[in-house]
Amino acid sequence: xxxxxxxxxxxxxxxxxxxxxxxxxxxxxxxxxxxxxxxxxxxxxxxxxxxxxxxxxxxxxxxxxxxxxxxxxxxxxxxxxxxxxxxxxxxxxxxxxxxxxxxxxxxxxxxxx
Amino acid sequence: xxxxxxxxxxxxxxxxxxxxxxxxxxxxxxxxxxxxxxxxxxxxxxxxxxxxxxxxxxxxxxxxxxxxxxxxxxxxxxxxxxxxxxxxxxxxxxxxxxxxxxxxxxxxxxxxx
Numbered sequence: 491x492x493x494x495x496x497x498x499x500x501x502x503x504x505x506x507x508x509x510x511x512x513x514x515x516x517x518x519x520x521x522x523x524x525x526x527x528x529x530x531x532x533x534x535x536x537x538x539x540x541x542x543x544x545x546x547x548x549x550x551x552x553x554x555x556x557x558x559x560x561x562x563x564x565x566x567x568x569x570x571x572x573x574x575x576x577x578x579x580x581x582x583x584x585x586x587x588x589x590x591x592x593x594x595x596x597x598x599x600x601x602x603x
Numbered sequence: 604x605x606x607x608x609x610x611x612x613x614x615x616x617x618x619x620x621x622x623x624x625x626x627x628x629x630x631x632x633x634x635x636x637x638x639x640x641x642x643x644x645x646x647x648x649x650x651x652x653x654x655x656x657x658x659x660x661x662x663x664x665x666x667x668x669x670x671x672x673x674x675x676x677x678x679x680x681x682x683x684x685x686x687x688x689x690x691x692x693x694x695x696x697x698x699x700x701x702x703x704x705x706x707x708x709x710x711x712x713x714x715x716x
Contacts, residue, residue, distance in 0.1 A: 523704075525706075531708065532692060532706045532707055532708040532709055533647070533692065533694075533706040534706075535704070535705075580646050580647070582646070591649075592647075592649060592704070593649075594646030594647050594648070595646050596644070596645055596646055597644075597645075597646055
């Protein structure tokens with residue numbers, strides 16, 4: 491199916507474990523983004539990518555790693571999960587960096603215990 | 604620093620009435636302002652945007668007004684329907700900010716039948 495998909499939908503992990511959130515889009519959009527959403531903070535940009543093999547930090551990149559070996563995939567890895575990383579994570583893609591082209595996935599709710 | 608904020612965290616309106624959601628921004632150099640709608644359990648969805656050189660833009664049942672003098676953005680929804688119940692985010696895009704989109708914290712719109 492065409493679109494942007496995130497997996498898993500829900501994840502519970504323990505403090506200190508590594509966890510990877512997956513994001514896949516079928517439009518061949520150049521830009522992809524990872525946001526986290528927390529009460530009181532809205533959506534905050536973690537990392538973004540302008541093309542395959544090009545990534546850059548957003549507002550809150552500490553504790554996260556991204557890669558983009560293929561245009562359609564943009565996984566987000568928490569190298570050593572902490573409770574403060576409990577959040578809802580949204581992936582988005584766009585053919586431009588401007589906001590009117592963003593399409594968001596349905597999100598991954600991550601709980602770190 | 605840069606900030607995009609919303610005046611009211613929750614707005615409750617009667618079905619059929621018009622809704623006005625407000626947003627303040629601080630970066631006078633932003634190129635675009637965008638409104639997103641987020642329904643429960645879903646990712647944000649683009650509603651409408653406005654370029655910084657415009658004062659008003661209309662869509663289907665929605666109008667966005669931009670007042671650059673006081674750095675204020677508003678979203679007007681005509682004849683509000685139960686399906687409009689959601690969280691609404693404003694966001695600003697500045698091309699000089701390496702393409703990052705900055706979101707406000709969101710306003711919850713509740714539509715009473």
